[in-house]
Amino acid sequence: MTRDVCIVGAGAAGAGAAYALRNSKANVTILEKSNGVCGRAATRRKHGCCYDHGANYVKDPDHRTERLIRDLGEDGLVDIDDPIWTFDADGVISPGDSRDQHKWTWTEGITQLAKRLLDRSNATVERETRVAAIDHNPDTTYWSVVDAEGDRHGPYDDVILTPPAPQTASLLTEMGWGDHCMMALREAIGSVDYRTIRSVMLHYPFELDFPWYALVNTDKEHDVGWVAREECKDDHVPDGESLLVVQLSPEWSAAHYDDPLDEISDVVAAKVATLLDDDRLRDPDWVDGQRWRYALPDGVANREVIRRGEPDGLYFAGDWTIGEGRVHAALWSGIEVGERIVDT
Incomplete structure (x- = not known):
């Protein structure tokens, strides 16, 4: 069965999730607030220089990151x-x-991580689309996403939220779905400083x-x-x-x-x-x-709590779900969420 999946954020976690869904029967849409990709792993160019001004590089603590990076293509790899x-x-x-x-990193900057992941996915990236809220229709079980302009996107079978924890918590408004679960989610996610x-x-x-x-x-x-x-x-x-x-x-x-x-x-x-x-x-x-x-x-959200929405298609990814502010942590959190959707 084909699933419609919305990923909020085209950072390392969002790109990782899209990459994990690349061979599945999923129509993937990424809504990204900026005009670029890779989030805090950011690259800028000025006066003939290329510089990574957020995360400076991607670590390889367990060799699986190196294998993935090399699989994405070794041209320009540094x-x-x-x-x-x-x-x-x-x-x-x-x-x-x-x-x-x-x-x-890469000669063209650390944003190559997300760009190469997305190039190998089937995701559609809608840039300059700031998400303001998510909503759930209890009659159809579908999700929809409302942007800052008031436009509604969807319906989706699954939504993956990847912004930093404070921004993610602000998206979890009352929406007629799992009120008790939603309160626990807001508390768990909002507790991450x-x-x-x-x-x-x-x-x-x-x-x-x-x-x-x-x-x-x-x-x-x-x-x-x-x-x-x-x-x-x-x-x-x-x-x-x-x-x-x-x-x-x-x-x-x-x-x-x-x-x-x-x-x-x-x-x-x-x-x-x-x-x-x-x-x-x-x-x-x-x-x-x-x-x-x-x-x-500065902390990690309760992992048991943030997975309570998954049976209904609500997922979370990002470094705050791991408790480690590193690019590879965000990347693999997204890949693992995408793999769980594939297995549903």
């Missing part, structure tokens, strides 16, 4: 060789970190010489949480230039979330110059920025 080092609250940098496994992060990109017309690809603050006591060198990725930065992706700590990011980029860029550049002991870094020749209100989940 495995970042340079290591990740650490620093503490005092800015003391130390070699090595347990994160030095495969770090995958998120860390806010601001990314600031700093470009320099000269090369930096460091033995590491990135630095991570392990004690969570520094205003800078992460610094990565995009020039370590093939074809991301022209020769003779450097581009730092700086992610500020959740505390600093929340306190300065609404500050304009031109008001914080000098402050961020000064923090980086001090950390890296290089006064040249106080004066980037151009900057860019991104606010991530829901960057990383």
